[in-house]
Amino acid sequence: MNNIPSEFILMFLGMVFIAVFLLSQGVVVPVFGEAGKMRKRIRGRLHVLEKANNLPNMQTVLRQKYLTRLSPLEAMLEQLPFMSNLTQMIEQAGHEYRAYRVILLGLFLGACAGISILMLSSVWWMALLVAFAVFWIPLLKISRDRGKRFAQFEEGLPDALDAMCRALRAGHPFNETLRLVAEEHKGPVAHEFGLTFADINYGNDVRRAMLGLLERMPSMTVMMLVTSILIHRETGGNLTEVLERLSRLIRGRFRFQRKIKTLSAEGRMSAWVLVAIPFVLAVAIVFTSPSYMPVLFNDPIGHKLIIGAFCAMLIGIFWIKKIIRIQV
Template identity: 80%
Template sequence: MSQIPSEFILAFLGMVFTAMFLLSQGLVIPVFGEASKVRKRIRGRLNLLERASNLPNMQSILRQKYLRRLSPLEARLEQLPVMESLAQMIEQSGHEYRAYRVLLLGVVLGSAVGLLLWVLLQIWWVALPVAMAVFWLPVLKISRDRSKRFAEFEEGLPDALDAVCRALRAGHPFNETLQLVADEHKGPVAHEFGLTFSDINYGNDVRRAMLGLLERMPSMTVMMLVTTVLIHRETGGNLTEVLERLSSLIRGRFRFQRKVRTLSAEGRMSGWILVSMPFVLAAAIVFSSPTYLPLLFQEPLGQKLVIGAFIAMLIGIFWIRKIIRIQV
């Protein structure tokens, strides 16, 4: 009975892992949170506002203060390319890691795993992709934590706005309502509102403090809140009534997103079935007819067919994602 070479077994398992990982990342429609394109557009608008106000970017000021607290070596490492974006991602995720340590951890893990696979298998085209995948694991963990924190913030934002409205009716100024929310609530909402209050309390104006909140939490709901507060400070009006309507609007938006997620459940399940079916059938063939499948991996033409099928599967994953991923 012919045996399947071990390198092709590892390659097959790598294909399974890659397909399942991309599927889990690509077919998740968030109930809360915004797409990366929306966050980039919000950051672009923030830069325009900063330039129009002839004021330095708040994120850049905080970045400079942060670098001055580090040792010379750490400051040089933190000033490497992409470090600023990674540091901002770490801050938004709620962690206090230093950016260069996260990348250093990825380099150490990736090098160790890649070297181990190279020593065991002596196959560079298996060790190198696995090492690169392991290198990005710390960054992916931080990115997932950031998305989770964004979701928790937006989930608690309507209740925080209701608390702000009650405090405004009781006669508290807007600045103190932020502190009340920070004291009475928990999680990212309390933390971010507390930072905004401290920003105002330490001498910044409300405009810069609210724009700082939007920089830390770049989402459409926060942008609506910041726009509402800034317009009220410039034109006046009943802020309590506007915030109540905004809270109702955000809740309605979340209800609609949940409905979209429910309606797209069939498409997401179809994606899981279509992607997992080739691997399940391959495993069934190996167990039922052990001499049937090894020929596909041993022949050069069969190897090319497997690689071509995997590439087509990746295209299909992204295509399914494009079909069912509806951003609201």
């Protein structure tokens, strides 16, 4: 390995990072469908409902109150572009970080990583790429925590609906059932139902409180719950029966998602194996035949072959992702 330039070792590690990242985002994350696109559609519908009913945007109102508690410098930083979306993402992840601190942490980590690469190698563009990649690590961590929290909320929602049905049969009013769920359960379900109860208890109407719940937890499951409750309050009927059917529907949806995950397991494992083979083979050749790989790294034609192979691998990752979605 002493004959291999350090910049190509860094390039190799960068290729591994990019391949694993794209594979995890393209094959592992969207197993259950277009969750991100669904959340965008839900937020769009919420904005349409708020405009149609002349209601203020709950996120905007809460953000204005939040900014008044900050110092002038912090408030100026929090009003930078995309800070409101990052703040909402942090809150949905269950954290209490301030958005500008997350950005500053990313910049600090990226600068440290870039300087370290410059000290090891004089390739400035490699240092820039590494710094850019490291900058996104705090944001990816928050996004991952938000996805976990969404999943925990949806997993606990059927039990919460069953508890609401029992409370309604016992004669409790609707807002009291929300309080009982918040007290008897744990995790994101208890927290979100507690916020919804507090919203109603402090004088807000049920419609706006339920839309606030959907705004904090934008998912198809919560949208079904909110729609069912709002339709019941406008047209009447047996809310207990509606919630029971919704609980069974959500559990059936989870069973269907697990079946999809099982059916796509072979394709996802094949994707990981196919992407890992070139990198594992390259490392094995370096250790078994040290004089073989430097010929590829030191020749200009070898550089073009490496770049072409990596581009072909990226195309293969997206193609595998498409095949897996077609199969399921």
